[in-house]
Amino acid sequence: MAVSYKAVGWNRQKRIYDGVVLAGVLSYLGLFVGSGIVLDAQATLETLLIRGLGTCAFLLLTIILSIGPLARLDDRFLPLLYNRRHLGVTMSVVALAHGVLSLVQFHAFGDLNPLVSVLVSPGRWEGVAGFPFQPLGLAALVILLLMAATSHDFWLANLTAPTWKRLHMLVYVAWALLVLHVALGALYGERHPALVAVLAVAVAWVLLVHGAGALRERRLDPDSVPGARDFVRVCPVDAIPENRARIVSLSGERVALFRYDGKVSAISNVCQHQNGPLGEGCVLDGLVTCPWHGYQYRPHDGTSPPPYAEKVPTFRVRIVDGVVEVHPRPLPAGTPVEPARIPGHPPTEATP
Amino acid sequence: MIRPLRTRHRRTVAALWIVVPALLAWALLSRPPQPRMDDLPAWRGEATPAGHPRRVAGTPFELDGVRAEAAVFSRGVERHLRLRLLERSVAPDLLAYWTAGAGKDGGDGLPADATLLGRVPGTREIVWRLPADGGSIVLYSLAHQRRVASGALPTGSAGESRGGEPRGGEES
Structure with missing residues (x-):
């Protein structure tokens, strides 16, 4: 709680939370890039970083989307909910780094503006096969950055909680776009069944915990006494x-x-x-x-x-x-x- | 109050349950098969007389646009192309395509029926199995979106048998 504007209301719990998140992200990237150097001699450092940042952001988004329903289902997950906002901002920063590196790697050295180049990249817009996956990632990134920019009590107070909530429910749109971004992008070239299985399990997990959470919420909303006028x-x-x-x-x-x-x-x-x-x-x-x-x-x-x-x-x-x-x-x-x-x-x- | 928000959330989750798995399955199942060369015969010194590759008459042949050693070999009904560039191409991401026509169709782009054979590995030798007898080979720069070289593939019966067998690495 705060009675005046503060950029971040730091306390011990938030520092520990953020420290664990930062260490986790850096460890993941280190392991991903390190094992990539050993296992894939063809991959360059930029490519490994792009892949590592992308998978890290998707993993973080999967965790973030799981925290809400898990906390509703079991009180022991409430500590994760406490500072979920910082986790979301971290995820957006990692996703932004993935996007910027990809933009530099694949679109920065042509005649076109890199962002225009993303939108006109080769592909077939009329069907799923060959659909350009990069605009999907760009659209998801715009949503995630908008959410990160408004992840502050200042915006929560000024937009009011219901409006702010509606805005942040766009995370589900971003998630769906990113699932397609991965399926039509990374998994278009990399055909190992394990990669498909990992994506399918992540999608199924998010849908299952949200389904369980939604069912629980629905049970709490019986319409047994609608419109009662007396005690x-x-x-x-x-x-x-x-x-x-x-x-x-x-x-x-x-x-x-x-x-x-x-x-x-x-x-x-x-x-x-x-x-x-x-x-x-x-x-x-x-x-x-x-x-x-x-x-x-x-x-x-x-x-x-x-x-x-x-x-x-x-x-x-x-x-x-x-x-x-x-x-x-x-x-x-x-x-x-x-x-x-x-x-x-x-x-x-x-x-x- | 937030009951409408909760209702909207439930409906969103219900929509995601239907839309996301369907789109994911559609995206994964719509992926075209990747051409692979895993089933190329192991030709390095262990060829048997029955399966021995034979150089097709008319090879080696030349490509216009780049200096290269190119030869076509036959083994039964199969046709294989051995290619080695003699100069390093300035075009990055050079890809080799096979086309049934003369290789001049499509202007500076690719003919409509072009079939990807694989990536040209610089000046290293490479062997591909061809989809059919005859036709042409087109080397295409993915980065520059233009044709770099092309050449008609020799067709006909096998000529000499030894000394010209494919040696190159197999693209997979």
Whole structure:
């Protein structure tokens, strides 16, 4: 969280994360180029670098696309999600290096502008066989660079989270373009079955984890109480673990019911930062803490503690016969709501 | 709120499930077969009388556009071309094509029926199996997109048998 503009909000976790990513990228490139020199005497250093950077970028993109659904399926992947943004920027830089080297190697010494040369490179546009693969890679690179340029809370705040999310969903378009870029490019000449198998496994993996994640999300969005106008019985109060939440879907949106200090409060499940699932977080020091990036909100009014200013909508809540009931109409973000007290629990100190 | 975003995400994933595997399979299956010369006979000194290559009458022959040693050999119905450039070509990425015609079709480009034989390895000797008897050979610069040399291939029956057998490395 930050109350003013910072280029990068460094902390220990981010430094470790970035150090591991950088070491991983350099190690991969070193191994790729080193083994290439030994195994392929015909390949030049530039060619090995182009191939190494390209495969590294695709591998990173596969990992990045896997982190989101994996974190939804298993909490142990949440640490990877924390600094995924830096991983994405790293991937874009590696992809840019691949693109620039390819441009220099194959297009820089002719009469045409190199970028024009990429777009008019020989190929058959009317079919898949012989389709020019380089424009596909260029289009994907443009998307990745646009995403990298807007991978900052400055843009997130100014574009608003939904718009920013829509923009960054273009990563799936970039991914599809890159799959074709590889299939029609590198695999057009290199016919070893192992290379085809590696690409097929990577594609299948991304599709499988996203399919599993989408199915899980769909189960969380039942349309059981659409358009309810009065309090809705949700669950027994004992079904909510202490300092954790239960997520329910009301009137088409998700609400997180937090149990803490003998009380229950209901706030929107959507974090203001990157729309993270607040209900999958926990209550730390009396504050609801988002599992993605640690943004915090007071459970009774959905407001971040000073000096921060983020707010999420709140919901009226009550407990009747040991069952939690929530009013489905959201109150304006930051509206204080009296928490429902759990019978049999003594009142504690004032809400922070 | 973000439920519409989640719905859009689910639909995107569903579309990717259909589109990406289909395009990937289509791209991989649409790759044309690569001509390979793996099945060239091992001719270096172990030729048997029955499978011995014989030089086709009319060889060696000349290419216009480049100084080269070129000869055609036969073994049964197979025809093989042995080629060695006597000068280093200034054109990079020099490729050899076979065409059934006289080799002059297509202007400075390639004839429509040109079949790739392989890469010309500088001044090193190379042997290719020809698709058919006769026709022409065209040397084409991929980088310059133009014809560098061509020559009609001799046709007819085999002439002398020994001393001119192909020795060159086999392109694969």
